[in-house]
Amino acid sequence: MNPADNIERSIARLHVTTRAETDKRILADSSAALQTGLKQRPLRAGRDAERMSWLIRIAAPAAVAAGILLACALLFNALFGKGTSPAEVRKAFAKVENVCIATCRAGATEPFEQVWASQTLKVKLFRSGSGNQAQFTLWDVPNKVKMMKFLTSEPLETEPITEQMLAELSKSVIPSAGLLTLFDTPADAQWSKVDDPQAAATVPGAEVCEVTFFLTGGSPSGTVIYRRWRLFTDRRTHLPKRAEWYTKSEEQDDYRLETFVIFSYPSASEIDDLVTSTFGTRRPEPPEYIPTPGMDR
């Protein structure tokens, strides 16, 4: 039969099957990607919990940084007396208009999560994953829209931001003191200035301090977990530049770096450029519209 006789039926009958080795390869790689992807996202109990936890989720990296920053600030008052005062840290950070916070795992060369927050533009841009698996989420307060781009080539999703979320976001585009409750260090936590040249070399020109404490609660086995937080602040501006989280399970062990956060302070135009290059525009189509990128024909 000549396919031209009934083209539609012929094309509809096309059927290409994968080879067994292809199936094996794709399933193995997909399974690995599934595990990696889920590890980066804490499981949520349900829809209600998901709604309630949105602020915590989107602000997680910032929360880590801001929490330790403010915990430092409070304890500096009582324990330091010299160097950067808590008032200075708080005052400096309160004035921040634009910030980028990159959260990295120890040994990693690139962050697994990044957040750019701009009080000037009233936007927050989140990136999780890396390479082809990067996912971008933009909270655009002026346009009252949340935009998601899972991959550079996959459909862009938009959805409106509810008034409640909008109100919360408007209050705290830049991580604020409200996040302090996420970090509850024991009252006897010991802050001290770090004079280790190696630590100081990590961020040249920064002042380094750390707090150590241990946790015993919450574990049925009564296991003790030792923690150490280390903070690097700019001597001149008093802004945080880096924070590090260490842990160990035995007292005699050395602390092991788990994660660290790098602060940078881009300009509003740099953040705007990033948003534009990622999403194309900050003036989205109506929320229900799911455009397909690359329609340049």
Add this chain to the structure above:
Amino acid sequence: MLEDKRLLGQLKRGDKEALCQIYMEYKDNLLTIATSLLHDPSAAEDVLHDVFVSFAAVVGSLRLRGSLRNYLVASIVNRVRDVYRRKKHHLVELDEAGPVASGSEDPGQAAVVGEEARRLTGALAQLPSDQRETIVLHLNAGMKFKEIAQMQGIPISTVQGRYRYGLGKLRTILKER
């Protein structure tokens, strides 16, 4: 649709069996679409691979607005466009194209269908990409014109026009052979 939602729910909890079920359900159709669009079985397999790996990586935060099938099809189409953009795709000659397998169990019939498939994908490759995409999405992916229009962000009349003109050209190409 409900089955997809159930499987997605399991997948978000890390169930690899659900991943396998979704893959087995859609793989052949997605590969057929990719092959029809690319006329290159090897590149089509790579596209299928990338789409599933990416899908698995982001499924934890995926919030579908339509069907899973349409999401995966859209991902395939976007990846294919990337391939064209990246490599400025040089269409392989028909003789160089790899074998296109058939779902038929009869080896003799498989050869016939395989040859027919090669002729069809070869003819599709000669169409403008927008017409080829419209035809493949409608006939291979089973998408309605309205769904294609929504996915591509164009009026439905444009989709219908591309489909009609594309079929006309295909008919001419195939009759000339």
